[in-house]
Amino acid sequence: MAPINVTEMNSEERQQSRIAMLSKAIKSIAFKKQQITKEFQKGDEVEVAMQEYGFIGSYYTATIICSTGAYYYRIKYKNLLTDDESEPLEDVVAAAEVRPVPPHQHETISENGFRLYDMVDVFANDGWWFGFISGKIGEEYYVYFPTTADNIAYPSDVLRFHQEWSNGKWIFLPRWGRIFDFLIVSHFFVQLNQIFIITLNMAPIEVAENNSEQRHQSRMEMLSEAINSIAFKRQQITKVFQKGDEVEVASQIYGFVGSYYNATIVSSVGAYHYRVKYKTLLTDDKSAPLEEMLTAAEIRPLPPHQHETLSENGFRLYDMVDVFANDGWWFGFISGKIGEEYYVYFPTTADNIAYPCDVLRFHQEWSNGKWIFLPRQGKIFDLH
Numbered sequence: 355m356a357p358i359n360v361t362e363m364n365s366e367e368r369q370q371s372r373i374a375m376l377s378k379a380i381k382s383i384a385f386k387k388q389q390i391t392k393e394f395q396k397g398d399e400v401e402v403a404m405q406e407y408g409f410i411g412s413y414y415t416a417t418i419i420c421s422t423g424a425y426y427y428r429i430k431y432k433n434l435l436t437d438d439e440s441e442p443l444e445d446v447v448a449a450a451e452v453r454p455v456p457p458h459q460h461e462t463i464s465e466n467g468f469r470l471y472d473m474v475d476v477f478a479n480d481g482w483w484f485g486f487i488s489g490k491i492g493e494e495y496y497v498y499f500p501t502t503a504d505n506i507a508y509p510s511d512v513l514r515f516h517q518e519w520s521n522g523k524w525i526f527l528p529r530w531g532r533i534f535d536f537l538i539v540s541h542f543f544v545q546l547n548q549i550f551i552i553t554l555n556m557a558p559i560e561v562a563e564n565n566s567e568q569r570h571q572s573r574m575e576m577l578s579e580a581i582n583s584i585a586f587k588r589q590q591i592t593k594v595f596q597k598g599d600e601v602e603v604a605s606q607i608y609g610f611v612g613s614y615y616n617a618t619i620v621s622s623v624g625a626y627h628y629r630v631k632y633k634t635l636l637t638d639d640k641s642a643p644l645e646e647m648l649t650a651a652e653i654r655p656l657p658p659h660q661h662e663t664l665s666e667n668g669f670r671l672y673d674m675v676d677v678f679a680n681d682g683w684w685f686g687f688i689s690g691k692i693g694e695e696y697y698v699y700f701p702t703t704a705d706n707i708a709y710p711c712d713v714l715r716f717h718q719e720w721s722n723g724k725w726i727f728l729p730r731q732g733k734i735f736d737l738h
Contacts, residue, residue, distance in 0.1 A: 411501035612702035
C-alpha cells in the first residue's frame with residue numbers, strides 16, 4: 355500500500371488492526387442485501403448495489419422504470435450503456451439490490467478534508483466504489499478497496515463519505531474515530547454483549563469436560579459470526595443452469611436469510627437472472643407452486659445426498675447443520691442434545707430449538723464449482 359502518515363499515538367500494530375477491521379467491515383457491508391424499507395415508484399432515482407463478480411462494493415445511479423412482481427424493479431442506468439453504447443442499459447434487479455440516492459454531501463465535508471481510515475466512496479468507472487482512506491500524498495488521497503484489493507490515489511472531488519441505508523434513514527459516519535467506537539447497526543451485525551446474553555438464555559447444553567465455559571462461549575460467538583457471514587453472502591456464480599435443473603434458492607428476504615428452498619429452473623432471464631418454480635412454497639391462494647424471478651447469485655445446485663456420510667454417533671456439539679423446517683432448510687449449529695433430540699442455534703434468527711436427527715443434514719457450501727463438506731466440529735475450528 356502507499357505510505358500512510360500515522361500519528362505517534364497510532365502504533366504500527368494498531369494501524370494494521372484497524373485496517374484489518376475496516377476491510378472486514380467493508381466486505382460484510384458490500385456483500386449484504388439492501389434493507390427493503392421503501393417502495394420505489396416509476397421515475398424515482400436510486401442506486402443499485404452491484405452483485406456481479408468483480409463489481410461487488412460498487413453503486414450505480416439508475417431510474418426506476420417499473421416494478422416487476424413483489425420484489426423486483428426494471429431500472430435504467432444513468433451511466434452504464436448497452437454493449438453497442440447506443441442507449442442507457444436497462445436491467446431487472448431485486449429490491450434488495452436497490453437503495454435511495456444518498457443525500458448531497460458538500461456541506462458536510464470539513465475544511466480539513468478526509469482523514470485516515472475514513473470510509474468513503476470513489477466515483478470511478480461510471481459508479482461509486484466503497485473503500486477507506488489509507489494515506490495521502492500531496493493533494494491526493496489513497497483509497498484501499500477491500501473487495502478488489504486495490505489501493506489507488508484520487509483527488510478529493512471524486513470522493514464522498516460512505517453512508518448506509520438502515521431502518522429507513524441514512525447512517526452517516528464521516529470521522530474514523532467514531533467508526534471504532536461501535537459496530538454499524540443493521541440486522542446482520544450483533545454486538546458482542548448481545549451475543550453473550552443470547553447464549554446465556556439458551557436451553558441447557560451438554561459440554562464436554564475438556565471444553566471450559568470460556569472456550570464454549572468463544573466457539574458459540576465464532577460460529578455465530580461465521581454463519582451470519584455465510585448466510586448473507588451471495589452464492590458463487592460458477593454454473594449456468596438449464597431449464598429443468600433442480601436447485602436450492604438461498605432466500606434473502608428479511609426474516610428468511612439463512613434458509614434454502616428447493617426449486618426447479620423454469621427459464622433464464624437475461625445474463626444473471628432465472629425464473630424458478632419452488633417445490634414446497636405455494637402461491638398465496640395455495641393453488642399452485644410459487645414461481646419467482648431471482649438473481650443467479652441467489653441460486654446454487656442441490657447439495658449431494660448425505661445418508662452415507664452420517665456417522666453412527668450422529669451429530670456433535672458445534673457441528674454446522676441445516677434443519678428442514680417450514681418448507682426449507684435452515685442454517686445453524688448444534689448447541690446441545692437432550693435425549694434423542696439435538697438443539698440447533700440459528701444465528702440469523704437467534705432461535706434455539708430441539709429437533710430429531712432425521713430432519714438434520716450437515717451444512718455444505720458451494721465454492722469454486724464444488725461442495726465443501728465440513729461435518730465435524732473439530733475441523734471447523736482449524737479453518738479460517
